[in-house]
Amino acid sequence: MALLDLTNDELLTTTRAVRKRLDYSRPVSDDDIRDCVRAAMQTPSGSNSMTMQFVIVKDEAKRAAIGDIYAKCFDIYRTMDGVYAGSIARDTPEEQAQQDRVTASAEHLAATMGQAPVLVLACSATGRLDGMPAMAAASTMGNVLPAMWSFMLAARARGLGTSWTTVSLMMEQEVADVLGIPFDQVQQAVLSPLAHTVGTDFKPAMRPEPDTIIHWDQW
Ligand SMILES: Cc1cc2nc3c(=O)[nH]c(=O)nc-3n(C[C@H](O)[C@H](O)[C@H](O)COP(=O)(O)O)c2cc1C
Incomplete structure (x- = not known):
């Protein structure tokens, strides 16, 4: 599929959690999926392990x-x-409106996830997180999370929408059973729907200024 005409910064700032604007009726090609995975595999991995x-x-x-x-x-x-998006109160009407939109959008996905033409489950084949020391845990998740974000950027560039989700990890074993995943060896990390988006115009979200989270030289 032809790539959208987006600058690097536009791609980085408009890759949103898409839930209400997913076209569930249109198939996604295997070649597009392979292209997204190809991009994902360019991300770093501990000891170049590519797990x-x-x-x-x-x-x-x-x-x-x-x-x-x-x-x-x-x-x-x-x-x-x-923790639930709908239980979090924001300071300003604009921020609350954004929070309410996230909640409504997440509720919509919860009601329709199984109807997406494709579901993508990103995993790390480096054992389970349970009880791992920090370095091993950071490496296990670090080997997959950047890859999934690259997958999502590559999808956006192809007019495909995704949404990062983690709530299914509450029943990770059940998901493993459906898909034949060896639960003891494979850590699930992110579940996302994948579908063509309805329209391709997405905007940067409202975010705090960088200096609210930068610690110059000292925390
Ligand atoms: C670690 C993480 C976990 C998330 N889990 C869920 C989830 O389980 N369900 C969901 O609908 N969205 C989930 N999201 C998506 C967030 O709600 C979304 O990124 C956030 O509201 C900001 O929206 P935006 O990405 O469109 O800017 C998750 C995002 C991250 C990074």
């Missing part, structure tokens, strides 16, 4: 099963006060 793994779910019954698991996990997430 990132992508499970691409196109099978309708498996997507439906994962969608059901995701919805169950979201039911739990909805009860988590201070």
